[in-house]
Amino acid sequence: MVTIERVLGERIGSMIRGWIDKIDGINRKYAVPRIEMSRGVKIALLFLRVYLVFLVLLLGYKFYTLLQ
């Protein structure tokens, strides 16, 4: 028997699958960075990674102090 819940469930399911496929397609399209990974670029990207880790740790510490 076709119920509203089932129709809705299928619709939502197909929509989510569509989104996952779309994101997967974007990831495949941009899998290889176009820019040449020279030493300068590598250092800059490493700096950004370290910077972001530092900020995440800082936000984590803030969250921890708020909970205390």
Place this chain on the structure above:
Amino acid sequence: MDLGSTFFYKYRRFVKTLQIYLLLSGPGLIVMLADNDAGGITTYTVTGAKFGYGLIWFLLLLLPVAYVVQEMTVRLGAVTKRGHAEAIFDAFGSFWGWFSFLDLALVNWLTLITEFIGMTAALMIFHIPPFITVTIVSVIMMLMVLQGRYWTWEKIALLFAALNLIYIPAAFMVHPSVGEVLSVGLIPHFPGGFNATLFFFLMANIGTTIAPWMIFFQQSAVVDKGMKEKDIPWGQMDTLIGSAFTVIIAIFLVIVTGTVLYGSEVESAAQAASILITTNPWLGTFIAIGLFDAGFLGAICISLASSWAFGEVFGWAHSLNLKIREAPWFYACYFFALISAGAVVLIPNAPLVLITLFVQVIAVTLLPAALVFLILLLNNEGIMGKYRNSRLQNVAAIVIVMAIIVLSTLYGITTLFPGLIT
């Protein structure tokens, strides 16, 4: 050639140049005037009230800062014909692409809320309830994009941008001492000595000058406008004029509050307008209108920056030159951002102060990445060809970007841990 002919020739040449400029101007002017958004207006208002004319010299330094960063987006957009979000995905891969895109979506949405906070606070002074403000503003912003032409949207936006100039007559109304403005304002010094509070304000002023959405907005606007490599000099001029205007407006606002509110404990532009409207109704009205306009201009640019980025990343049609049926997802993003951000402001007891502080912290996570990517892209010969950064441009850009990263990071940290500044 006689004198009359020479004059006529020069006049025709000037008119022709002006016509071309008016045709090609827009992205630089709009982004720079929108840079003085609700948050920026509040920062300048409080700066004037706290330090008088003492930091005008510092505001002047922000002109090259804003120009150097934003000029790079003009070249990148005109050469690659891609927005910044797409350019990051393409050049640095999906990890940095998703990071920048999701961070931008979040920080833009939060900033949009702060613009609505500014607009509702400004119109509350005229006893207009927030619900009416949010509804009318959202409808106007939707109508602006529905006509299906980038050119028309840009010219309407420029009209609203021109309203930002209201602080110039406001400054003349308070009759400041020109001598004092020049002697105190233009000589670099630290009013009250270099202390933690002053440092916080310097950071706040830098923080309002360059925001992540500006980089994404201008590059996408350059692409949507259809600017080509040959238009780059006009885009540069547009950005330079816009940078000058943004600094001039900031200075005039500082002169207003530095003259009439110096020494007062003012925490926001809305509060300053409320105080002034009782003593000088016209001045209070001007400040409130300016605050509303700043929020409005910021909101239209920020919501567009997000919609362009969504379109670029997901491959949807994304241009103001398209009708709704031709670019449904692009417009859906724009409308959703506006309506949801406006609705947050209307929630009773919503943590609006917390949101405002959170914006500054989240922006700090994206700004360095966006700026570093900008410099790396502008140095890539394969992408930029002969339009890549020269050595001089690199020195200026790297020094400015390093300064922005350090100061905005410290600003974010002090927002997170206010106890650090005592």
